[in-house]
Amino acid sequence: MSIHVQSISKRFGDAVAVDDVSLEVESGSLTALLGPSGGGKSTLLRIIAGLDAPDTGTVRIEGEDLTATPARHRGVGFCFQHYAPFRHLTVRRNVAFGLEVRRRPKAEINARVDELLELVGLAHLGGRYPSQLSGGQRQRMALARALAIEPKVLLLDEPFGALDAQVRTQLRQWLRDLHDTLQVTTVLVTHDQEEAMEVADRLAVINHGRLEQVGTPADMYDHPANEFVLTFLGPATRLRGEWVRPHDLVVHRVEDGKPSAGAAEGTVTRVTRLGFEVRVDVALAAGGDCWVQLSRGSAAELGVAAGQRVWVARAETAAPASPAVPILSA
Amino acid sequence: MKRSGWRLPLRFGVLGYLALLVVLPVSTVFYRAFEHGLGAAWHAFSAPDALHALWLTLLVAAIAVPLNTLFGVGVSLILARHRFPGAWLLDALVDIPLAVSPVVIGLALILVYGKTGWFGNWLAARGITLIFSLPGIIMASAAVSLPYVVREVLPVLREIGTEQEQAARTLGAGPFTVFRRITLPNIRRGLAYGVTLTTARVLGEFGAVAVVSGAIAGKTQTLTLFISDSIDNLDPQSAYVGAVALCLAALLVLTILTVTDRRRDEWHSKAAL
Numbered sequence: 129m130s131i132h133v134q135s136i137s138k139r140f141g142d143a144v145a146v147d148d149v150s151l152e153v154e155s156g157s158l159t160a161l162l163g164p165s166g167g168g169k170s171t172l173l174r175i176i177a178g179l180d181a182p183d184t185g186t187v188r189i190e191g192e193d194l195t196a197t198p199a200r201h202r203g204v205g206f207c208f209q210h211y212a213p214f215r216h217l218t219v220r221r222n223v224a225f226g227l228e229v230r231r232r233p234k235a236e237i238n239a240r241v242d243e244l245l246e247l248v249g250l251a252h253l254g255g256r257y258p259s260q261l262s263g264g265q266r267q268r269m270a271l272a273r274a275l276a277i278e279p280k281v282l283l284l285d286e287p288f289g290a291l292d293a294q295v296r297t298q299l300r301q302w303l304r305d306l307h308d309t310l311q312v313t314t315v316l317v318t319h320d321q322e323e324a325m326e327v328a329d330r331l332a333v334i335n336h337g338r339l340e341q342v343g344t345p346a347d348m349y350d351h352p353a354n355e356f357v358l359t360f361l362g363p364a365t366r367l368r369g370e371w372v373r374p375h376d377l378v379v380h381r382v383e384d385g386k387p388s389a390g391a392a393e394g395t396v397t398r399v400t401r402l403g404f405e406v407r408v409d410v411a412l413a414a415g416g417d418c419w420v421q422l423s424r425g426s427a428a429e430l431g432v433a434a435g436q437r438v439w440v441a442r443a444e445t446a447a448p449a450s451p452a453v454p455i456l457s458a
Numbered sequence: 459m460k461r462s463g464w465r466l467p468l469r470f471g472v473l474g475y476l477a478l479l480v481v482l483p484v485s486t487v488f489y490r491a492f493e494h495g496l497g498a499a500w501h502a503f504s505a506p507d508a509l510h511a512l513w514l515t516l517l518v519a520a521i522a523v524p525l526n527t528l529f530g531v532g533v534s535l536i537l538a539r540h541r542f543p544g545a546w547l548l549d550a551l552v553d554i555p556l557a558v559s560p561v562v563i564g565l566a567l568i569l570v571y572g573k574t575g576w577f578g579n580w581l582a583a584r585g586i587t588l589i590f591s592l593p594g595i596i597m598a599s600a601a602v603s604l605p606y607v608v609r610e611v612l613p614v615l616r617e618i619g620t621e622q623e624q625a626a627r628t629l630g631a632g633p634f635t636v637f638r639r640i641t642l643p644n645i646r647r648g649l650a651y652g653v654t655l656t657t658a659r660v661l662g663e664f665g666a667v668a669v670v671s672g673a674i675a676g677k678t679q680t681l682t683l684f685i686s687d688s689i690d691n692l693d694p695q696s697a698y699v700g701a702v703a704l705c706l707a708a709l710l711v712l713t714i715l716t717v718t719d720r721r722r723d724e725w726h727s728k729a730a731l
């Protein structure tokens with residue numbers, strides 16, 4: 129079901145956490161609120177859940193104005209960054225909590241809990257306590273607990289933030305699959321752009337409490353609305369005053385001649401190998417630096433080395449420079 | 459190796475200290491109580507004044523301890539879950555009974571609620587007597603044992619944070635359900651310990667109760683007052699028996715709470731597997 133927040137603002141004392149944000153989340157979508165830590169994304173999520181009250185603005189879920197509705201009547205599934213497991217209850221009782229509170233018949237609760245534990249792969253661990261689970265298992269328990277009440281929307285605060293890198297990658301894929309199965313409208317908060325681009329089908333970039341841009345990951349990567357979005361969503365460097373992604377640049381030997389009108393001359397200052405890619409730092413003759421991301425093959429073919437004089441140019445396959453991004457002098 | 463040189467003296471030092479201050483005196487009281495046989499002890503115990511003192515002590519505890527438990531949990535919740543100006547003052551006020559002598563607290567109660575006190579006339583006009591009667595004893599006992607529940611529960615509340623409670627709210631639980639099913643189980647251990655300390659303090663309180671009760675034998679005399687009175691009246695047998703009764707009452711409370719706690723411990727070790 130759709131979420132519609134309109135002109136939401138929230139201050140904590142003198143600090144502005146959310147600054148006039150309006151955002152529409154389509155029914156069935158998986159949207160990531162993306163931005164640096166302390167940017168107000170978690171506060172916005174908590175406002176949608178009813179855990180914080182906005183100073184101004186409205187929250188609508190499926191068209192219904194829920195701004196004044198307490199959290200417990202919103203029918204929203206919320207997963208906390210550290211999962212907030214009920215430490216004194218077993219995994220089963222954790223998952224059953226929302227149904228027990230709703231006084232559903234025992235048989236129905238049991239059946240539903242079985243189904244959910246199966247869904248999140250914890251069927252064999254129902255009798256354990258949260259302290260006996262790994263981080264990833266706790267995360268899945270928290271999800272099952274939130275899903276038990278058949279929430280209208282699912283809100284996840286930094287769902288992978290507390291996990292180690294390997295488990296995180298697995299869970300991302302798992303969450304994506306789960307969302308495709310359940311089709312429940314999901315909003316997740318993350319500061320990790322790679323995670324957001326991998327999992328979400330829509331991004332909302334938030335910085336200093338302001339909504340910077342909303343769109344699909346690919347669209348925003350190629351057509352960022354401003355410098356912040358451009359630099360936050362991926363690597364960026366500047367050539368002749370224009371922002372460009374380093375993998376959209378190519379290097380030519382200076383003796384091969386100027387490759388194109390937009391090319392700039394410079395000297396390689398450093399060549400760094402990072403696994404399959406090679407980072408080439410270039411000091412430009414016109415002043416300023418830029419860096420180019422090459423594949424191992426093309427770096428070897430060129431034989432780039434520090435001290436070498438080169439031309440740096442935009443690749444022909446590069447996405448056109450976004451007109452929305454202001455061109456700054458280098 | 460240097461450590462082993464210290465270990466024995468340390469161990470004996472600690473045990474010796476404990477023996478000199480607690481074990482020896484308390485066992486002497488037990489010995490003296492039964493020195494002239496069970497019959498004599500029973501005779502002293504079953505005297506009306508002794509039985510009344512025991513009854514009164516248990517009655518006071520049965521009222522003051524639940525009152526302070528409710529108050530302590532309430533104050534802890536307010537201090538841990540709400541921000542308001544003057545919170546530090548409330549926090550500090552709770553500790554006053556720990557810092558001030560019980561005799562002073564008893565005296566202060568008389569000054570406010572006694573016949574010549576602030577509310578004296580008002581209360582007398584309505585036929586209410588607080589001082590030198592049961593209500594006064596309960597008030598004094600509650601006042602001196604005020605901080606214990608708060609000091610045990612408040613740190614636990616702060617440590618567990620609010621996320622579990624928030625999670626319960628998003629799952630549809632109302633305030634009372636959140637407290638009963640989430641908060642209470644989380645603070646149970648601290649609460650049990652706080653209640654133990656409160657009970658021990660109420661059972662053993664002397665100074666404040668001595669001031670407000672008037673210590674009328676068979677009427678407003680608690681066990682501690684009875685013991686003191688018996689010594690004054692050169693009736694050591696009664697004093698010893700009273701002391702034993704007080705110890706046993708305290709022991710009973712401790713046992714009940716330890717057993718409950720042990721059950722909790724089993725739950726915890728199960729959780730830690």
